[in-house]
Amino acid sequence: MSFSVKDLLRAQVAPALGCTEPVAVALAAAAAAAVLPGRPERIALWVDPNIYKNGLAVIIPGTGGLSGLDLAGALGAFGGNPALGLEVLEPLTPESVQAARTLVRDGGVTLNLLQDQRGLFIRAEVFDGSHVAEAVIREMHDNVVGVSLDGRSLPLDKAAPRAAVKADVSRLEAWIKALTLEDLVRLLDDLDDEDREFLMEGVRTNMRLAEHGLKFGPGLGIGKALDRLVRQKLICRDMVLAARILTSAASDARMGGVKLPAMSSAGSGNHGLTAILPIWAIRDFIECDEKTVLEAMALSHLVTAYVKAHTGRLSAICGCSVAAGAGASAGVAYLLGGNLAHIAGAIKNIIEDLAGVICDGAKAGCSLKLATAAGTAVQSALFSLQGVNVLHTDGIIGASPEQTMQNIGTLSTEGMIETDRTILKIMLEKRFSGF
Structure with a gap:
């Protein structure tokens, strides 16, 4: 398959609000929360070592100087808009930041490091007490490859319409390398x-x-x-x-x-x-x-x-x-x-x-x-x-x-x-x- 310079620019160049590692975690959590019927009560996150490494110390915009991938996930779930891709946290309000901080403080977010995972990988599970929603990101920071509710796969456009266009990532990069x-x-x-x-x-x-x-x-x-x-x-x-x-x-x-x-x-x-x-x-x-x-x-x-x-x-x-x-x-x-x-x-x-x-x-x-x-x-x-x-x-x-x-x-x-x-x-x- 052949691509064009326009394909390359649109796939590789995009606005991003904040460091893209915590933002990608927020995007995964936001994509999951978008299909959850109720209000998030608990979040579980799994990330590869490099996402973990790059999210340890960097400040998240709109939080008054706070950092952490657990907080990023909570921010995405409470205040993120997955339709905005890597600008997912642009709609944050003081109320959503406080809700995220409270959930993290109360132990409602678990962050798991996948030591042997190779390549960019994020999985977010968001629970509301009766249901669980999941979103997975692979290969690229805004490449949401799957969203599900209670184990049932959903169309990507329900939770991440902008991210869904990244489906040809592997083929595009194979073309670039040639x-x-x-x-x-x-x-x-x-x-x-x-x-x-x-x-x-x-x-x-x-x-x-x-x-x-x-x-x-x-x-x-x-x-x-x-x-x-x-x-x-x-x-x-x-x-x-x-x-x-x-x-x-x-x-x-x-x-x-x-x-x-x-x-x-x-x-x-x-x-x-x-x-x-x-x-x-x-x-x-x-x-x-x-x-x-x-x-x-x-x-x-x-x-x-x-x-x-x-x-x-x-x-x-x-x-x-x-x-x-x-x-x-x-x-x-x-x-x-x-x-x-x-x-x-x-x-x-x-x-x-x-x-x-x-x-x-x-x-x-x-x-x-x-x-x-x-x-x-x-x-x-x-x-x-x-x-x-x-x-x-x-x-x-x-x-x-x-x-x-x-x-x-x-x-x-x-x-x-x-x-x-x-x-x-x-x-x-x-x-x-x-x-």
């Missing part, structure tokens, strides 16, 4: 006005987060701190720093629990920030038109999707560094007038540079990693355009950009399994010790 970098670049010729407006909406969405981060300095305040250093003339704003400031400021706001959506890429809001904002940040430094900027962003999303098709949605490797970072480096090289060889070189350069960055869960500190990824994406493209390219004899770098990105996938899916377990073990020990 493409070459040249194929991805050629797909840009198929962008139409609707696609360009969709891409521009991604800019507007993510810039709102960046502007909030620069104004108020939420989270760690990395973007605002970098901007302040420029104002104090302690560092100079160039293309690399501009990308770092804008991207980290947006992540500060998102990881700080600001109730503003991000335009996600490959299932992650932070991937979306990294894929979009470095490209937008450098446009003031060069001669370019909006059409070319949007084509560069489309390429960024396509390369991000290509890498994630090989690594899986969640892993021990920081996807903002090697997936969205690779996408951004490709987009920057394209925007700077680079040819296919320059784009390939940019991808190889950033993977050589950042392949060792681990994912230790979603939290405020992600802004540091996004600052690094954004700046390195621009630097990698600039290096490539200056003839600086990592050799295929070096480490995990392949003879082609495709092989290089596939090697990252192998490293992620085969080589980092024990690393992932160790990261989670350390995080759980911290949690249970009270730190």
